[in-house]
Amino acid sequence: MPLYEYQCKSCENRFEKRQKFSDPAETVCPSCGGEVEKLISQSGFALKGGGWYGDGYSSSNGKPTPPCQGGGGGCAGCPSAA
Template structure:
């Protein structure tokens, strides 16, 4: 479930709520009962392991340090399995 950040217009209290996409947005501050505004927050993500950037896009010819497939390339997700 996404985490939404709100700020109270009356007291300035900032708080977060974990809500479903289908839930109504919060309308009042849990601290003072004042009206709240939904804030737009930065989301963070990290690219880990090998992948398209490490294996060809960045201009380096080195292979990624990502671990090889334990099945030796015989699993359904391996490119050599096709």
């Protein structure tokens, strides 16, 4: 279940609530009873190390990258093409 962070508009109390996606958002501060707003927090999800991301989608997947010719044409994502 995701962990959501809320902040009270009256007393500025910040609190977290573990809720299902289908649960309604909190509307009342547990400290003062004031109106709360849901905050956008940094996710706890990070891709680290090897695995499917490092092996399948990274440019460092062990296969050499061909050198850029810089002559224009087919290197749309290449810095030399700009």
